[in-house]
Amino acid sequence: VSDSHEQRTPVVIGTVSENDPHLQPAAKNPDTVEHVIAFTFILGFLGVAGFGAAYWVNAKPWILGATMGVGLTFLGVGLVAWGKYLMPKGPFVEDRHPLANSEADRNAFAAAIVERGTGVVKRRKMLAGLLGGGLGVFTIVAMFPLLRSLGPLPKGTLFHTDWRKGSFAVDQTGRRVNVGELAIGSIVTVFPEGTENTDRGQAVDQTVLIRISDENYVTQKGRETWGPKGYVAYSKVCTHLGCPVGLYEQELQVLVCPCHQSMFNVTNGAIPEFGPAPRPLPQLPLYIDADGYIRAQNDYDQPVGPGFWERRTT
Amino acid sequence: MSDSSIPNTKRAKREAEGPYGKVGQALNELDDRLGIAKGGRTFMDKIFPDHWSFMLGEIALYSFVILLVTGVFLTFYFVPSSALVVYHGAYKPLDGQTVTQAFESTVNISFAVRGGLLMRQMHHWACDIFVGSLVVHMARVFFTGAFRKPRELNWTIGLTLLILAIVNGFLGYSLPDDLVSGTGIRIAYSIMLSIPFVGTYLAFFVFGGNFPGTSVIPRFFILHVLIVPLIILGLVGAHLFLLVRQKHTQFPGEGKTEENVVGSPMYPVFIAKTTGFLFIVGGVTALLGAFAQINPIWQFGPYDAARISYAVQPDWYMGFLDGALRIFPSWEFTGFGHTWPLNVFIPAVLFPGIIFNLAYAWPFIERKLTGDNEIHHLLDRPRDRPKRTAAGVAVLALLAMLFIASSTDVIANFFHLSLNEVLWAMRFLVILSPIVAYPIAYKICKELQGIAGGGKRKTPNLVTRTQEGEYLATPTPRYAEDVPHELHPEKVPTYIEEEPDEPAESGVRTVDR
Numbered sequence: 001v002s003d004s005h006e007q008r009t010p011v012v013i014g015t016v017s018e019n020d021p022h023l024q025p026a027a028k029n030p031d032t033v034e035h036v037i038a039f040t041f042i043l044g045f046l047g048v049a050g051f052g053a054a055y056w057v058n059a060k061p062w063i064l065g066a067t068m069g070v071g072l073t074f075l076g077v078g079l080v081a082w083g084k085y086l087m088p089k090g091p092f093v094e095d096r097h098p099l100a101n102s103e104a105d106r107n108a109f110a111a112a113i114v115e116r117g118t119g120v121v122k123r124r125k126m127l128a129g130l131l132g133g134g135l136g137v138f139t140i141v142a143m144f145p146l147l148r149s150l151g152p153l154p155k156g157t158l159f160h161t162d163w164r165k166g167s168f169a170v171d172q173t174g175r176r177v178n179v180g181e182l183a184i185g186s187i188v189t190v191f192p193e194g195t196e197n198t199d200r201g202q203a204v205d206q207t208v209l210i211r212i213s214d215e216n217y218v219t220q221k222g223r224e225t226w227g228p229k230g231y232v233a234y235s236k237v238c239t240h241l242g243c244p245v246g247l248y249e250q251e252l253q254v255l256v257c258p259c260h261q262s263m264f265n266v267t268n269g270a271i272p273e274f275g276p277a278p279r280p281l282p283q284l285p286l287y288i289d290a291d292g293y294i295r296a297q298n299d300y301d302q303p304v305g306p307g308f309w310e311r312r313t314t
Numbered sequence: 315m316s317d318s319s320i321p322n323t324k325r326a327k328r329e330a331e332g333p334y335g336k337v338g339q340a341l342n343e344l345d346d347r348l349g350i351a352k353g354g355r356t357f358m359d360k361i362f363p364d365h366w367s368f369m370l371g372e373i374a375l376y377s378f379v380i381l382l383v384t385g386v387f388l389t390f391y392f393v394p395s396s397a398l399v400v401y402h403g404a405y406k407p408l409d410g411q412t413v414t415q416a417f418e419s420t421v422n423i424s425f426a427v428r429g430g431l432l433m434r435q436m437h438h439w440a441c442d443i444f445v446g447s448l449v450v451h452m453a454r455v456f457f458t459g460a461f462r463k464p465r466e467l468n469w470t471i472g473l474t475l476l477i478l479a480i481v482n483g484f485l486g487y488s489l490p491d492d493l494v495s496g497t498g499i500r501i502a503y504s505i506m507l508s509i510p511f512v513g514t515y516l517a518f519f520v521f522g523g524n525f526p527g528t529s530v531i532p533r534f535f536i537l538h539v540l541i542v543p544l545i546i547l548g549l550v551g552a553h554l555f556l557l558v559r560q561k562h563t564q565f566p567g568e569g570k571t572e573e574n575v576v577g578s579p580m581y582p583v584f585i586a587k588t589t590g591f592l593f594i595v596g597g598v599t600a601l602l603g604a605f606a607q608i609n610p611i612w613q614f615g616p617y618d619a620a621r622i623s624y625a626v627q628p629d630w631y632m633g634f635l636d637g638a639l640r641i642f643p644s645w646e647f648t649g650f651g652h653t654w655p656l657n658v659f660i661p662a663v664l665f666p667g668i669i670f671n672l673a674y675a676w677p678f679i680e681r682k683l684t685g686d687n688e689i690h691h692l693l694d695r696p697r698d699r700p701k702r703t704a705a706g707v708a709v710l711a712l713l714a715m716l717f718i719a720s721s722t723d724v725i726a727n728f729f730h731l732s733l734n735e736v737l738w739a740m741r742f743l744v745i746l747s748p749i750v751a752y753p754i755a756y757k758i759c760k761e762l763q764g765i766a767g768g769g770k771r772k773t774p775n776l777v778t779r780t781q782e783g784e785y786l787a788t789p790t791p792r793y794a795e796d797v798p799h800e801l802h803p804e805k806v807p808t809y810i811e812e813e814p815d816e817p818a819e820s821g822v823r824t825v826d827r
Contacts, residue, residue, distance in 0.1 A: 065436070065600045069602075069603075072593045074597075075590070083582070083583050090577070092806045093803035151523050189620055199527070202620045236620060241505070259622070276643070276644050306508065309653060312653070
């Protein structure tokens with residue numbers, strides 16, 4: 001014991017004396033605070049140890065999180081309290097020296113850049129120009145492999161779907177839809193046969209088939225033959241941002257997009273009645289073949305989905 | 315006993331080590347090689363202001379640390395692939411469904427990997443806390459004028475960090491390829507399409523072709539786990555380097571001037587408090603991960619572009635964009651042989667572009683408006699700069715209203731209102747909120763300026779009646795505990811060794827150490 005006290009190192013404590021209030025802990029009764037902190041550390045220790053045990057026995061996730069959370073929080077609270085209440089309370093100060101250098105240093109620096117550097121460039125204008133040109137061309141050329149390789153050019157892919165003349169309308173399981181299957185007021189999502197399990201089929205070709213009535217249904221002028229036996233079909237891709245227009249409000253006869261609440265009137269060419277969608281959902285012209293299957297007369301007469309720069313028709 | 319040889323060896327050893335023992339020896343070895351003694355000493359003495367608002371940036375830093383740790387865990391198990399597999403895992407309701415490997419591995423992390431669900435939930439919560447604390451930290455810096463010269467560059471870095479955090483949050487929650495995130499990716503694709511001239515090419519290059527393709531998950535993955543975090547890490551380093559180089563700002567107060575910094579030294583006080591705070595942020599995140607379910611993708615199901623569910627909403631920090639998209643009119647024009655999808659381009663590209671560029675430019679705008687080109691280290695109270703405060707409040711009010719507007723359908727359902735009423739109400743509120751918020755905030759600032767000792771407890775007025783019947787109200791003195799009794803700040807004590815035998819001079823004390 002005497003050994004540890006043997007070597008006393010005399011020290012200078014700046015301008016602050018040993019009993020200076022700055023060096024005292026903020027706590028009025030440090031001993032009590034020390035006990036409280038010791039208690040939180042014990043709780044924290046138990047928490048993290050419990051986390052280890054919970055992990056060992058493969059406990060439920062919430063037990064893992066609770067033990068880890070309680071353990072870390074108590075350790076943290078104790079440590080913060082130690083720093084806040086038991087360490088010198090200060091306040092202490094440090095000087096802030098101006099960042100700016102002296103006028104002479106600044107001038108020397110500027111001179112080094114301006115005089116030395118530009119002097120060299122000015123004397124060899126042609127070299128600088130050629131180097132700059134070379135680097136500029138490289139920058140542009142380097143963009144090609146970096147950017148152009150990322151994907152194919154759009155070309156016409158945004159203008160067409162996979163619906164063709166005579167495509168069978170199939171549901172998500174690939175079953176062809178027959179004329180007798182849908183009751184009036186029912187709806188089913190259909191795809192051109194063969195695409196129902198493909199990414200593109202689901203993303204681009206998805207179409208809602210609604211049976212509105214028993215009779216041929218004309219949703220707009222010029223679409224007299226498009227709705228045989230009351231079956232009408234619209235692209236399911238919202239013209240706002242491409243979400244599937246998945247909600248059918250039968251009473252109002254509207255299709256609602258759940259993303260931003262655009263509403264399309266299915267009895268009137270799916271023109272948007274509400275919300276941010278700018279255009280009607282394109283309608284797919286249908287016919288019913290001799291066996292009673294619902295088939296497409298043709299592809300959509302315009303691109304489906306949201307607007308894009310190259311789109312020409314409205 | 316005491317004259318055995320052991321103490322002598324000990325003493326000899328200690329003498330060889332020098333007065334500071336093994337630690338001192340190790341530091342000397344380091345200093346021989348790196349020359350760190352002087353700088354290290356200054357760094358240990360670096361002063362951190364004690365005000366609570368300086369803790370907000372720490373929350374951001376520590377939630378980022380948690381993101382890195384939990385994120386590394388997740389990368390060990392996540393498979394960034396759109397390849398289709400049939401799910402046969404621990405979660406029976408999905409058994410037999412065809413899903414992507416990304417979705418399958420995320421469900422496996424949640425149900426089959428020990429501790430996996432906790433790590434996933436902590437990762438997601440830490441992200442929400444990260445972006446949230448960045449926003450609040452930025453608001454503190456804005457309203458107190460901490461962005462002024464010489465700290466414009468750090469304001470710029472901080473704002474870039476916020477944008478990167480939002481982008482990486484979006485990339486991250488897109489990875490599981492579930493129904494909600496897939497819808498979000500499709501919306502992002504459509505927003506890219508809306509950009510005039512280059513939109514289609516941009517979308518095709520990002521997605522490697524038409525939506526959805528198979529490139530987007532692996533591309534988002536490498537951006538999310540390597541490229542963006544690396545940039546964030548570098549900028550965090552630059553942010554902290556500038557903070558040390560330029561030293562902290564501070565609020566005015568006892569002994570605080572433009573030429574000093576007052577607070578607690580780095581070692582040991584700040585180290586103790588900040589490490590403890592790291593544990594607390596980690597602990598709270600773990601408790602959230604334990605008790606508050608977040609992003610249960612097995613309930614949403616795998617992404618299928620032809621399916622959708624009700625109340626599709628992004629993470630909170632994307633809410634203002636979603637709200638803007640909802641309430642913006644359906645303006646799409648055709649002209650010059652092209653389509654101009656302004657209904658998407660203005661709210662989702664132009665509007666955030668303007669907001670963030672305005673934020674980038676603010677230090678320079680304010681300098682132009684006030685003509686104040688001085689260096690400032692003392693912070694403003696928000697009330698003392700009523701125009702800046704009111705401008706900030708106006709922008710926050712606008713963003714808050716847009717955030718609320720991202721729930722129009724939920725509000726309409728909950729309050730049994732028509733969607734149309736809610737939509738039009740939100741349109742008016744979004745436009746009116748900054749116009750109304752500005753003068754109110756301005757007026758409040760002006761009123762607060764007029765109150766001496768604002769924020770302190772009021773003392774009763776002593777009402778007396780004079781002989782003539784006149785009433786006089788005299789304020790009573792402040793409560794003793796409300797009178798500030800801050801000590802005048804002192805230099806951090808310097809423990810410098812002396813010659814052993816030199817007598818102590820006045821003002822110099824010898825103490826045990």
